[in-house]
Amino acid sequence: MGEEFNLEIINPDKSFLNKKDVTEVVVPALEGEMGILKDHISIISFLKPGIIKVYSKSGEAQYYIEDGILEFKNNNLSVLTSSIINVKDLEKSKIQELMKLAEEDVGKSDLNDQSRYLVDQKIEVLKSIN
Amino acid sequence: MASLDDLKKRISSVKSTQKITKAMKMVAAAKLKRAQESAERGRPYSQKMNNVILNLSNGISDKENAPKLMSGTGKDKTHLCVVLTSDRGLCGGFNANIIKKAKSFFRKLDKEDKELKIITVGSKGNDQLKRLYGDKIIENISFKNSKNANYFDAEKVGKIIIEKFEKNEFDFCTIFYNQFKNVITQIPQAQQIIPLNTDIDEENKSEETYEFEPDEDEILNNLLPKNISTQIFKAMLENSASEQGARMSAMDNATRNAGEMVDKLTIEYNRSRQAAITKELIEIISGAESL
Numbered sequence: 001m002g003e004e005f006n007l008e009i010i011n012p013d014k015s016f017l018n019k020k021d022v023t024e025v026v027v028p029a030l031e032g033e034m035g036i037l038k039d040h041i042s043i044i045s046f047l048k049p050g051i052i053k054v055y056s057k058s059g060e061a062q063y064y065i066e067d068g069i070l071e072f073k074n075n076n077l078s079v080l081t082s083s084i085i086n087v088k089d090l091e092k093s094k095i096q097e098l099m100k101l102a103e104e105d106v107g108k109s110d111l112n113d114q115s116r117y118l119v120d121q122k123i124e125v126l127k128s129i130n
Numbered sequence: 131m132a133s134l135d136d137l138k139k140r141i142s143s144v145k146s147t148q149k150i151t152k153a154m155k156m157v158a159a160a161k162l163k164r165a166q167e168s169a170e171r172g173r174p175y176s177q178k179m180n181n182v183i184l185n186l187s188n189g190i191s192d193k194e195n196a197p198k199l200m201s202g203t204g205k206d207k208t209h210l211c212v213v214l215t216s217d218r219g220l221c222g223g224f225n226a227n228i229i230k231k232a233k234s235f236f237r238k239l240d241k242e243d244k245e246l247k248i249i250t251v252g253s254k255g256n257d258q259l260k261r262l263y264g265d266k267i268i269e270n271i272s273f274k275n276s277k278n279a280n281y282f283d284a285e286k287v288g289k290i291i292i293e294k295f296e297k298n299e300f301d302f303c304t305i306f307y308n309q310f311k312n313v314i315t316q317i318p319q320a321q322q323i324i325p326l327n328t329d330i331d332e333e334n335k336s337e338e339t340y341e342f343e344p345d346e347d348e349i350l351n352n353l354l355p356k357n358i359s360t361q362i363f364k365a366m367l368e369n370s371a372s373e374q375g376a377r378m379s380a381m382d383n384a385t386r387n388a389g390e391m392v393d394k395l396t397i398e399y400n401r402s403r404q405a406a407i408t409k410e411l412i413e414i415i416s417g418a419e420s421l
Contacts, residue, residue: 010174012281015174031343043341045342045349069349069353080178
């Protein structure tokens with residue numbers, strides 16, 4: 001006891017996940033992966049494409065995200081994201097599709113450095129789970 | 131007086147109209163439930179987003195160099211108004227209310243000698259505004275093919291707005307939509323989204339200091355465009371719930387009115403039928419008497 005905190009993942013159109021027995025969450029923050037445990041300092045951070053790993057009493061889960069914002073405060077972790085998929089539900093065809101979209105983005109010439117970095121990240125992550 | 135046949139025809143036509151309005155009411159009621167649910171489910175996201183941005187703007191060190199989306203361009207000349215309406219009619223005062231609100235805002239801008247640009251989302255708004263403000267409308271977006279309000283559409287609108295902002299096409303941006311309160315009340319809203327309103331009410335103010343990674347400015351730069359899409363998405367959700375609510379009560383009224391009309395027409399029909407019978411009887415009797 002005493003090592004759990006709340007995790008809420010919110011989509012624009014619904015609350016995606018709400019867990020109260022989370023012990024550790026690893027998120028892909030913009031400047032590198034970040035593990036969050038109970039009593040972490042209040043933090044706001046930006047997420048890059050990657051995998052969110054959620055460790056809880058009831059097991060472990062992984063989610064693929066493309067973007068998001070993270071807020072941790074008073075042992076409540078909220079993740080706001082418009083794109084999240086449970087890795088378990090990610091089928092090969094879906095990965096291919098996402099990959100194709102990302103590769104199209106890379107081809108665009110008007111990309112600034114940051115979005116190029118994000119797209120590269122996305123492709124890397126997709127390759128790793130493919 | 132209309133003949134018996136005419137009355138009969140009118141009664142049956144009113145009755146079939148009533149059937150249509152009744153069906154529309156029921157469809158709207160079913161859709162309303164879904165739209166209302168998604169509006170309620172969508173609220174946490176936009177609220178959280180707002181909170182994060184407020185906290186960020188509190189923590190920002192250098193207000194002078196804050197992103198333009200938040201601090202504004204420093205000018206107050208061109209206003210962009212995004213009017214969100216529905217694509218379908220027959221929903222009572224729903225569209226008219228938004229347009230009324232928008233028009234009074236336009237008049238105010240006109241008095242202050244400001245330039246006006248309009249983006250309409252939804253074809254009904256475009257239809258009503260193009261007569262008076264046709265030359266001001268720079269874009270007309272319609273999502274007729276999307277069944278429900280979705281984030282993807284909102285993002286598209288958001289992108290258009292940001293693109294125009296970056297090209298310095300306007301200084302202020304206001305969105306107009308109906309906020310869903312309940313089935314009979316929808317409140318037309320004008321919400322300024324650029325520059326962002328960062329006045330915090332005391333109760334929401336948090337004493338908490340956050341750590342930021344990366345730093346505040348960078349997060350804000352990333353977050354503000356997202357926030358615009360989120361606000362538009364919220365407006366779209368509220369709008370679709372309001373639309374169904376307005377349609378439901380409008381169709382309910384129409385069904386009731388049709389019922390009253392049928393009653394009235396039926397009485398008239400019965401009276402004239404009786405009159406015809408009486409007339410015939412009188413003719414027969416007086417004919418018999420004269421023999």
